[in-house]
Each structure stands twice: as C-alpha cells, then as structure tokens.
Amino acid sequence: xxxxxxxxxxxxxxxxxxxxxxxxxxxxxxxxxxxxxxxxxxxxxxxxxxxxxxxxxxxxxxxxxxxxxxxxxxxxxxxxxxxxxxxxxxxxxxxxxxxxxxxxxxxxxxxxxxxxxxxxxxxxxxxxxxxxxxxxxxxxxxxxxxxxxxxxxxxxxxxxxxxxxxxxxxxxxxxxxxxxxxxxxxxxxxxxxxxxxxxxxxxxxxxxxxxxxxxxxxxxxxxxxxxxx
Numbered sequence: 001x002x003x004x005x006x007x008x009x010x011x012x013x014x015x016x017x018x019x020x021x022x023x024x025x026x027x028x029x030x031x032x033x034x035x036x037x038x039x040x041x042x043x044x045x046x047x048x049x050x051x052x053x054x055x056x057x058x059x060x061x062x063x064x065x066x067x068x069x070x071x072x073x074x075x076x077x078x079x080x081x082x083x084x085x086x087x088x089x090x091x092x093x094x095x096x097x098x099x100x101x102x103x104x105x106x107x108x109x110x111x112x113x114x115x116x117x118x119x120x121x122x123x124x125x126x127x128x129x130x131x132x133x134x135x136x137x138x139x140x141x142x143x144x145x146x147x148x149x150x151x152x153x154x155x156x157x158x159x160x161x162x163x164x165x166x167x168x169x170x171x172x173x174x175x176x177x178x179x180x181x182x183x184x185x186x187x188x189x190x191x192x193x194x195x196x197x198x199x200x201x202x203x204x205x206x207x208x209x210x211x212x213x214x215x216x217x218x219x220x221x222x223x224x225x226x227x228x229x
Contacts, residue, residue, distance in 0.1 A: 041081035055144035
C-alpha cells in the first residue's frame with residue numbers, strides 16, 4: 001500500500017504536493033482556539049468529525065497531512081454559521097486514499113431529524129480559481145494526530161467561488177464583502193496572479209471578477225459609513 005494506509009473501498013483524493021515537499025511549502029498564518037461546539041454551527045462541527053475519521057487512516061504517514069476546508073463549511077466558519085452545508089470540501093496537501101462513504105451526523109432532539117454531512121468526493125480544485133500561496137493565508141483549526149485541519153482564507157474562498165459563480169456562490173461572496181472579510185485590491189491582485197497559471201479561455205473568469213469588484217463599497221461610501229453615529 002502507499003504511504004498512507006486506509007481500509008475498505010478507497011477513492012483517490014486531490015493533489016497539491018507530495019510527502020517530501022509538503023512540510024516546507026505549507027504553513028499557517030494564524031491559529032484559532034477551537035472548542036466544541038463552534039460558532040460555525042453543528043454542521044461545521046460534524047465536518048470536523050469526518051476529518052477525525054480520515055486522521056485515523058494517515059497515522060502511519062511519515063509527515064503531517066494538511067487538510068484545507070473550503071466551500072460551505074468555510075463560509076460557516078468565517079460568517080459564524082451564515083449558512084449550513086451538508087457536504088465537506090477539502091483540499092489535501094498529499095495524494096490521498098480516502099475511504100468511501102465518510103459522513104457524520106448532526107445531533108437532534110429527535111434522532112429521526114438528524115441531518116447527515118458527507119465528505120464530497122466530487123470536489124476538485126483543478127478547475128477552481130485558486131492562488132498557489134493559499135496555504136500561507138489559511139487559518140489553523142485543529143490537529144488530529146498526523147492530520148492538521150485549516151480553513152482557507154476569505155479571499156481564497158472568494159476566488160474559488162468566482163470560478164463556478166452560481167447564485168449561491170455570488171451570495172456567499174457578497175456576504176464576505178458585507179462582513180468586511182476581503183479586501184478589494186488583494187482579491188483583484190491574487191485573482192490576476194492566479195489567472196496567469198491557467199490555460200484556456202479565461203475571459204469568463206475575468207468577467208466574473210469584474211462583476212465581483214463592483215460589489216465593494218466605493219471610497220466615498222466607506223467615508224460616509226465611518227461618519228455615521
């Protein structure tokens with residue numbers, strides 16, 4: 001078997017680096033004390049339980065595996081449960097063999113009402129607008145043995161959502177803007193930098209980026225906001 005052992009049916013995960021490089025290239029900018037339950041809500045807490053399950057399968061890995069939480073669970077984290085998600089999107093620092101059918105339940109007073117959060121095996125960052133330095137901006141959440149969980153930064157979350165740009169993605173980006181979690185100039189610079197690494201027709205992504213940049217308040221609007229009592 002490969003460097004990380006698993007059991008049952010296995011699925012190939014997503015690639016960012018390899019065991020030899022990961023320790024050097026991946027670092028965390030900020031640490032957050034994480035208690036259970038979190039302010040991100042019970043669905044986010046359930047997603048952490050899924051990562052605990054994955055951690056058991058990488059106990060024999062000779063270096064730390066980093067898991068970067070994206071998607072709806074990242075939105076819940078940054079916006080204090082702004083919305084819930086029933087799946088978990090993760091970018092791993094290593095090539096991964098992830099056991100099929102991973103999930104966790106959200107506790108409910110009536111067991112029949114318990115909701116299930118599933119690991120998203122279809123999530124693929126290959127087609128996402130993502131900057132190569134996103135690990136440096138990620139926020140540490142918790143370590144589970146040889147697996148360390150992080151949340152991708154708000155600006156990197158916005159970049160990924162620009163790629164698909166569905167109605168939900170647009171609403172999520174607007175919420176990040178409203179909460180003041182992303183800076184317009186940083187978003188623009190990182191997006192343009194990331195687009196240089198893409199091949200194919202990038203005009204759709206550039207158009208989506210231009211639309212997002214109009215959602216930020218102007219300098220005059222910011223000035224008026226600061227003058228309010």
